[in-house]
Each structure stands twice: as structure tokens, then as C-alpha cells.
Amino acid sequence: MYPPGDGETDFFLKAGDALWALVGYAGASIETAVQLSGTAWLERDVVTVQDITGDGVTDVIHRTDVSARLLLRTGKKDADGSGVEIVGNSDGVGWKNELAIG
Numbered sequence: 001m002y003p004p005g006d007g008e009t010d011f012f013l014k015a016g017d018a019l020w021a022l023v024g025y026a027g028a029s030i031e032t033a034v035q036l037s038g039t040a041w042l043e044r045d046v047v048t049v050q051d052i053t054g055d056g057v058t059d060v061i062h063r064t065d066v067s068a069r070l071l072l073r074t075g076k077k078d079a080d081g082s083g084v085e086i087v088g089n090s091d092g093v094g095w096k097n098e099l100a101i102g
Contacts, residue, residue: 012049012060017042 009025019041024031043065052059057075064071 012036012046014041014044014046019044019046 008023008031011022011025011030013020013022017040018035019037021034021036022030022032023034044062047061047063047070049058049060051057052061052072053074055074057077059075060073062071062073063069
């Protein structure tokens with residue numbers, strides 16, 4: 001259930017082959033670090049993280065070196081509706097769709 005929708009700044013980063021969310025930056029520290037995926041990100045780059053589809057839920061656009069395409073991963077609300085469920089892996093758990101956009 002990240003980002004939590006608390007108004008604090010959140011970051012995404014790649015470390016090797018893993019994608020991480022750093023949640024809850026309040027000026028001096030990060031509240032939580034969540035590994036979103038342990039594989040498949042070595043050949044991918046995050047382009048932007050924002051509500052692309054206009055449904056009020058955070059989405060991710062990323063590019064892949066393997067197919068030279070841009071991909072949109074549409075997010076979904078977490079169970080209580082207070083944040084976005086972005087914890088996903090290669091089988092798409094935590095995402096509604098992954099669509100090629102380029």
C-alpha cells in the first residue's frame with residue numbers, strides 16, 4: 001500500500017536489478033523502504049510516476065531496453081482506499097495492467 005497518500009514526498013529508485021520505493025520523506029529521513037521487485041529492472045528505467053490515466057491512482061511509465069518500448073503500469077487503490085498498491089512483480093500482482101505505449 002505505497003505510496004500512502006499522506007502528502008509526503010516519495011521516491012523510486014533502481015538498485016541493481018531491483019526496484020524500490022522510498023516512502024515518507026519529511027525533510028531528514030525516509031519512513032519506509034519497500035522493495036517492489038527483485039528482478040527484471042536491470043534493463044528497465046522509470047520514466048515517470050504519476051496519475052497518467054486520471055483515475056486518482058498513481059501509475060508508472062517505464063522503458064525497457066529489451067523491446068525498446070515505453071510501458072504504462074496502471075496502479076490500483078489499496079484495500080482501504082487510502083493509498084496505492086504498487087507492490088508488484090513480474091506477474092503483475094499489485095498492478096491493473098501493463099500496456100505498451102511506444
